[in-house]
Amino acid sequence: MVGAAMLKNLRRKTFGDLKANWGQFLAVWLVVTLGTAFYGAMYPAGVNMRESLYRTYDQLHYMDFQVQLGDALMEPQIVDEVRAVPGVENAEGRLVIEGGVQLDADQDYPVSLRLISVPDDREPSVNQNDITDGRTIQGPDELLLLKSFADWNEIEPGDELRVRVNDQMLTMTVAGLVFNPEYLVAGRNSTSPFPALSSFGVAWVRYSWLAGQSGVENGQINDVVVHLPGESSTEPKAGADDVREHLNALFDGTNAQVFARKQTASGGVIDANINGVFPLMRFYSGVFLLGSTIITGVLLARLVESERQRIGTLRAMGVTRRELMLHYLTFGAFIGITGGLVGSILGYLNSFWVMNTFLHYLAGGTLPGFVNTPQIPFLLLGFVIVAAGSTVAGAYPAWVQSRTPPGVALRPATPKTPNAISQLRLRFLPPVLRRAVRGILRCRDVRWVRRWAWSRER
Amino acid sequence: MSHIVMRNVRKTYQMGTNTITALDGVSIEINAGEFVVVLGPSGSGKTTLLNVLGGLESPNSGDVIVDGENIAGLQNGKLTAYRRHSVGFIFQFFNLLPTLTALENVGLSAEMSKNGSYPPHDILERVGLDDRLDHYPGQLSGGQQQRVAVARALAKKPALVLADEPTGSLDVQTGIDVLQVMRNLNRETGQSFVVVTHNSAIAQIADRVIRLGSGKVHTVIENPTPFEPDEVEW
Ligand SMILES: Nc1ncnc2c1ncn2[C@@H]1O[C@H](COP(=O)(O)OP(=O)(O)OP(=O)(O)O)[C@@H](O)[C@H]1O
Ligand SMILES: [Mg+2]
Numbered sequence: 001m002v003g004a005a006m007l008k009n010l011r012r013k014t015f016g017d018l019k020a021n022w023g024q025f026l027a028v029w030l031v032v033t034l035g036t037a038f039y040g041a042m043y044p045a046g047v048n049m050r051e052s053l054y055r056t057y058d059q060l061h062y063m064d065f066q067v068q069l070g071d072a073l074m075e076p077q078i079v080d081e082v083r084a085v086p087g088v089e090n091a092e093g094r095l096v097i098e099g100g101v102q103l104d105a106d107q108d109y110p111v112s113l114r115l116i117s118v119p120d121d122r123e124p125s126v127n128q129n130d131i132t133d134g135r136t137i138q139g140p141d142e143l144l145l146l147k148s149f150a151d152w153n154e155i156e157p158g159d160e161l162r163v164r165v166n167d168q169m170l171t172m173t174v175a176g177l178v179f180n181p182e183y184l185v186a187g188r189n190s191t192s193p194f195p196a197l198s199s200f201g202v203a204w205v206r207y208s209w210l211a212g213q214s215g216v217e218n219g220q221i222n223d224v225v226v227h228l229p230g231e232s233s234t235e236p237k238a239g240a241d242d243v244r245e246h247l248n249a250l251f252d253g254t255n256a257q258v259f260a261r262k263q264t265a266s267g268g269v270i271d272a273n274i275n276g277v278f279p280l281m282r283f284y285s286g287v288f289l290l291g292s293t294i295i296t297g298v299l300l301a302r303l304v305e306s307e308r309q310r311i312g313t314l315r316a317m318g319v320t321r322r323e324l325m326l327h328y329l330t331f332g333a334f335i336g337i338t339g340g341l342v343g344s345i346l347g348y349l350n351s352f353w354v355m356n357t358f359l360h361y362l363a364g365g366t367l368p369g370f371v372n373t374p375q376i377p378f379l380l381l382g383f384v385i386v387a388a389g390s391t392v393a394g395a396y397p398a399w400v401q402s403r404t405p406p407g408v409a410l411r412p413a414t415p416k417t418p419n420a421i422s423q424l425r426l427r428f429l430p431p432v433l434r435r436a437v438r439g440i441l442r443c444r445d446v447r448w449v450r451r452w453a454w455s456r457e458r
Numbered sequence: 459m460s461h462i463v464m465r466n467v468r469k470t471y472q473m474g475t476n477t478i479t480a481l482d483g484v485s486i487e488i489n490a491g492e493f494v495v496v497l498g499p500s501g502s503g504k505t506t507l508l509n510v511l512g513g514l515e516s517p518n519s520g521d522v523i524v525d526g527e528n529i530a531g532l533q534n535g536k537l538t539a540y541r542r543h544s545v546g547f548i549f550q551f552f553n554l555l556p557t558l559t560a561l562e563n564v565g566l567s568a569e570m571s572k573n574g575s576y577p578p579h580d581i582l583e584r585v586g587l588d589d590r591l592d593h594y595p596g597q598l599s600g601g602q603q604q605r606v607a608v609a610r611a612l613a614k615k616p617a618l619v620l621a622d623e624p625t626g627s628l629d630v631q632t633g634i635d636v637l638q639v640m641r642n643l644n645r646e647t648g649q650s651f652v653v654v655t656h657n658s659a660i661a662q663i664a665d666r667v668i669r670l671g672s673g674k675v676h677t678v679i680e681n682p683t684p685f686e687p688d689e690v691e692w
């Protein structure tokens with residue numbers, strides 16, 4: 001650094017060059033910045049989407065197991081037995097009844113409405129509702145409606161709904177709209193897990209009301225949901241297998257079926273989405289970073305190449321190769337550091353957009369557990385790669401150029417084997433790429449690529 | 459100050475299968491502090507001769523001995539140091555750095571030298587450009603650029619000044635002024651000057667005149683009583 005620091009007029013040249021060629025430098029800068037921005041948006045968004053979903057699960061005590069009793073009903077004491085299973089934190093017995101709803105007076109197709117009971121006197125301890133609009137249930141003829149279904153059908157708190165239960169039509173009032181971890185994706189069941197919000201909705205009503213309307217007595221239930229302690233991010237939770245075996249044993253001899261999260265509609269779809277989206281996000285992050293680094297390298301190499309005569313002049317004046325390299329390295333470093341910095345910040349902001357788009361599509365709104373923690377080590381890695389990449393991209397061609405004797409560099413460049421490169425057929429490449437590749441090959445600093453291309457030609 | 463001996467210097471360029479001989483066995487001697495003019499038709503190898511003398515290109519064979527050191531055999535780093543500290547080059551096509559002002563162009567050369575240097579202002583003033591210090595090359599006429607290039611080469615007090623047609627794009631009077639500056643510095647400091655020109659009138663101010671033709675030395679004439687530039691009939 002000493003030599004370059006001493007030549008203050010060479011530093012002035014740096015600023016002068018930046019000012020004189022700001023358009024070209026801006027173009028390179030944008031490539032770096034946008035590449036880093038997309039890099040910083042993709043994979044971190046994946047990480048935070050998973051984190052947001054898990055946090056939502058944990059905040060609302062999403063069931064780890066669901067026991068469906070089928071058509072059979074069971075006494076409520078079974079819930080106490082489930083609670084007593086070692087490793088179970090809490091369990092809730094429910095009635096789940098398939099009903100319907102008449103959204104328009106002249107509607108001639110059935111809209112299913114799944115009715116799920118909640119305790120009369122308290123909030124459920126498993127699969128809790130997060131009320132986004134309105135309030136909780138305060139009377140027997142009130143219900144909470146799944147937000148995504150309500151939004152789709154333009155239903156608001158305070159609206160009255162014609163609900164069909166047990167072949168009777170009843171008028172219910174919508175007390176509030178909710179997220180529920182069991183129906184983040186409003187799928188009917190694991191065999192048709194995808195939401196069809198025009199024909200399937202979910203509502204929560206008081207147990208006494210639902211039991212009364214469907215002729216169930218003595219607190220009987222047809223569904224048990226089970227929550228284990230621990231965090232969803234470490235799924236499967238510790239001891240889950242043992243709990244499952246206990247549950248199987250407990251319900252042995254009945255028609256009951258035990259489902260884990262991933263075997264339910266919403267849990268399964270979300271798990272598949274997250275697992276599917278994750279590698280894709282990582283891939284995109286890599287592609288954007290690599291792509292922008294390569295483009296930056298080629299553009300900077302060409303910029304430095306156009307400096308041939310000036311490099312010759314500087315070398316003729318006695319500027320050392322080291323000073324020269326440091327001089328040209330400054331451009332790459334400047335672009336890489338500022339572009340990487342701005343890109344990282346833009347990337348972080350961009351990740352909100354990516355997450356919101358995806359989560360709205362998935363769950364129909366902003367989840368209660370939404371987090372977007374900056375993925376500092378990941379962003380830092382991208383920044384370092386971009387900054388180092390463009391620094392090298394500025395320095396390396398200058399280093400190569402400075403090897404040319406100044407007497408030769410001072411004369412206008414002789415196009416090196418221009419015809420030979422035009423004649424490269426590059427049959428192994430798709431036609432659209434051939435011209436671009438020839439352009440890159442004309443770049444004097446990629447001799448090994450050219451050698452490789454020639455070897456493919458034979 | 460530099461004493462130079464060139465012995466049997468050959469420089470060739472390969473153009474496909476053709477070999478172009480730019481210097482074909484050149485042997486000359488230049489005494490320390492001499493003001494030398496090199497004459498010759500276009501393509502005769504004048505620029506190549508200066509490049510070899512200035513360490514800008516290495517000859518294919520032969521010796522170039524400057525103050526006892528054979529620069530023909532120097533490796534890159536030492537050759538760079540030679541150019542940096544010992545040689546001031548005035549290029550045929552100026553080659554100023556376009557994003558630096560006149561003052562900065564001269565300043566860059568001056569700050570590199572370990573010999574101490576003339577203050578860039580002063581040397582620009584001597585070539586008559588004291589009112590153009592902050593102008594960029596693009597804002598200067600060809601002749602003004604040429605004078606900045608002269609100032610740049612002289613500013614770092616090199617032992618050897620190599621000038622490729624320094625008056626080629628100057629009007630007669632400015633050309634004389636520039637030559638006078640160079641001649642005066644040559645006398646004051648004992649710097650050696652090798653000046654390439656097409657103009658044989660300039661030869662009258664030289665201590666020694668070397669005529670090149672087709673890469674060979676035709677004649678070398680010593681001139682014990684050189685004229686001052688303003689005494690020459692132009
Ligand atoms: N890089 C090169 N490749 C091929 N030939 C070259 C190269 N450099 C110089 N030559 C040839 O070497 C010969 C001498 O060139 P040089 O530039 O030294 O001539 P010159 O005497 O300076 O001419 P001018 O007065 O026109 O500037 C010319 O024939 C030129 O074509
Ligand atoms: Mg010439």
